Amino acid sequence: MIQGIPLEHFLIVSTIMFFLGVCGFIIRRNLITMLMAIELILNSVNINFVVFNRYLYPDQLQGQFFSLFIVGIAAAEASVAIALIINIYRKLQNIDVENVNELKF
């Protein structure tokens, strides 16, 4: 199924996805959208791990396991982030990141 597709193509896809995530994180105001951008970033890293595992070390499973753990951590992170977002919403009645600027000089 993967014959003929070089490794680099996977990597390019994941790279673009990663930087789309970074871009989204920087340009979007909405906290939830920023969270989604983070999910994109994590996902692209996952792809990298899996692909490397598949192409370079097909006899081992490290890449897969790392991806699994990343998924787990993403779940944890998402739950905490959403809890925070809900709390912020309760306080400020919106979830614009520009309003969350108490922590400065």
Place this chain on the structure above:
Amino acid sequence: MTGYTYTVFIILIPLVMFLVTGLLGMKWRPIVSGLLGTIGMGTSWALSLMTAGSYFFGGAHHAEGFQSIIPFELTWLRFTETLIIKMGILLDPISVMMLVVITTISFMVHLYSLGYMHGEKGFQRFYAFLSLFTFSMLGLVIATNIFQMYIFWELVGVSSFLLIGFYYQKPSAVSASKKAFIVTRFADLGFLIGILILSFVTGTFDFAKLTEPGTAIFGSAASMSFMGISAMTWAMTLIFIGGAGKSAMFPLHIWLPDAMEGPTPVSALIHAATMVVAGVFLVARMFPVIHFQAPAAQEIIGYVGGFTSLFAAVIAITQYDIKRVLAFSTLSQLGYMMLALGVSGYGGEEGLGYMASMFHLFTHAMFKALLFLGAGSIIHAVHSNYMYDMGGLRKYLPITHITFLIACLTIAGVPFLSGFFSKDEILVAALHHNKILFAVEFIVAGLTAFYMFRLYFSVFWGKDRHYHHTPHESPLVMTIPLMFLAVASIFAGYIPFHHLVTSDKIGFATEMNYMVAVPSVLIGLFGIAMAWILYKKESDVPAKLAKSWGILYTATYNKFYWDEIYLFVTRKIIFNYISRPIAWFDRHIIDGFMVGIGLVTEKVSYQIKGMQSGQLQHYAFMFVAGTLALALSMIYFLM
């Protein structure tokens, strides 16, 4: 030999008293702490007498002399295998003698102060400090090693500082206490360096090892020298400087007259009988080392002692403050003791000077304490320190008068009183070893008699002065110590010191040397006679005499301007040419540097704090940009 463990209580009781009265005293009525301190001191005194009794007369007297006993010792600090600092009690003739002297005088002073200090503010504090002082002084004399001695030496210095500055609201007392502390501290620096050299050379702190005759621990010392002078001479001279500071030897004597700002009982205890003899005691303690290893240092000790005694005696003639006269007299007598050590040999008859020094220390403690307490009694009655405010007091203060007279006769060396015996033996020792010093001491003996009786006559005879109220005799609690000390002054001379306290701990026989005794008595009587002529009746002869001496008199009255010289050196030279530049350097260069750092940081922070916008996305961008920049430079510039 182990039956002396109870001696530990001699020094622990004052310590406990200090802690108790110091911490809790303010909660009680003043008299409670006074009584408590006095009772504690009395117990200590009784224990000391018991120790002395069993040590000197309790069968420990062997043909080979008295043994040094260490009834108690604990290892206090163990730095390395060879550097071990111990705390303990060392009993040998001089420390037992000092125990008796200190506890006796201290007990008398405690008792006396119940009357003298009555109603003073800080009565409890006074007693706490007295206990502290007694504790440290006792710790000093029973020290088993030179390091322990140094610790207690400093404690003594601190308690002296506290007691001189007892009237801390009086500026003169404050400056006197500072002066005493700084001068002795300065001398202690020499002591400390001396200790370091000594322990470096010998590898031990223990007196027992150091003073053992013929010991081999100085083997390596002979080869060591610095600036052409052997290491041991350096060490001993430096240690002597420490002793000279405490004993107020010339030229470190300047603090003692000022120390009279303290309460009179304190002067009696610290600045006449006990602390100031610590220096003499130190030299005596180290005597075998000094004598055998550093004869040059011993010479110095002799000459410094002789000069101090003459110098102080001359000044004492011109002073009007009764306590200052006594202070200079103390200096003079301390000079005597130092001189005796300086001219002493070791062992048997040769050790006459050593014995005489300790003997004089003992008798001097008694009569000088008596003089000070008597002076306190006079001051108590007249409310003035100055001799020209006094006169004709013999009618009002009979007990003080009699005891003061006894003390004056004793110090003047009138036969059959204790001062006669001890002073006589010092003169004999000086005659044997150094004719110049003998001549000096001979003159000083006359001067001593003269100034003491000048004091006596102008205080107790002459015309009545105008008093605020009729002077009255002090209460019994003050006169009992006077009477006791008077008795002690008379009879202390009959203690067979040459059997008990000698340089090699073996007794020897002495006999009266009439060649010395008769002239010295005569010159003493001559001094008394001169004083009688000049001061018995009110006359203007002294004033005329003073005028005829002119400049010399003024110089003497001003203590030869030594204070001024010191002030000049410290204030003008050290302050202006050393301290000022250093202070300037500190303030402008070092501080400036630090301030500059602070200033720059602050300025920069103001400039860059705008970057902390609180905008999460800015941070994220910065983070990404930074990472990229790093990655770029890593990949394309560093590889």
Place this chain on the structure above:
Amino acid sequence: MFYMFSGIILICSLLTITTRKILRAAVYLLCVLLATAGLYFMLNYQFMAAVQLTLYAGGIVVLIIFSILLTHHISHRFKHPDITKLLMGIGAAAVGSGLVIATILSHSFQAGSTPELPVDMTVIGTQLLSTEKNGYVLPFELISILLLAAMIAAIVIAKKDKNKNSEI
């Protein structure tokens, strides 16, 4: 097949971060995640793909949609982002992806020649809980504890403050 999935991933990612309706963004994200799962299937890692589907697509996206519904009206439209931010983001992304892609292309990867390990559930399960070499029981436990802590923290953070409530 791969290019189809890649196309979906890239287009949907772009849409996720550019759409002005938040619910749509969530749906596009879901598409990205599903396409990623497709990639995993292609790579013959069925377990990974299943996890991706259930946890990511099933769990996290549902969570996100849930929170969107809590905090937004459906009809909410975003404002256009700031121009400076837009520039910043696009610049960073462009430079970064350019750098990384250049690096990838300049590097030749040595494909592994060892035979492929059969990836069935048994193998994964054993290795995940094994304490031997190549065993992952320690990170596994760490992750489980982290998840537990995260759950508790989420509850604590999001819980309504009772005192405050009563005041209101």
